[in-house]
Amino acid sequence: TDGAVYSHVRKLLEAGYVTGKKEIVRNSVQTVYTMTESGKQLFADYLRFLENILTDQKKDARRNNTHTKEGS
Known part of the structure; x- marks a missing residue:
């Protein structure tokens, strides 16, 4: 589920393994994640x-x- 995925992403963010940045993609705001x-x-x-x-x-x-x- 989306919630389960975000739970894992949040842990990766907190550990500093990924960063997240809000971007406009096809006229909607999305968070794009990048590995550090x-x-x-x-x-x-x-x-x-x-x-x-x-x-x-x-x-x-x-x-x-x-x-x-x-x-x-």
Whole structure:
């Protein structure tokens, strides 16, 4: 819901990870959010964290597949 999204956005604003600016878009006032440098860094760190999980999962899958083939 919009309320749930705004709750998360508000926390990001308070933490300094995004900024919000009112702009006129198609004749209506909207808030446009932009990631700050610290927000971009946190996001990059999170992506690296996820990539490490995927890399570890691939290694485990290969290792398990190798053990299964050797045991056959």
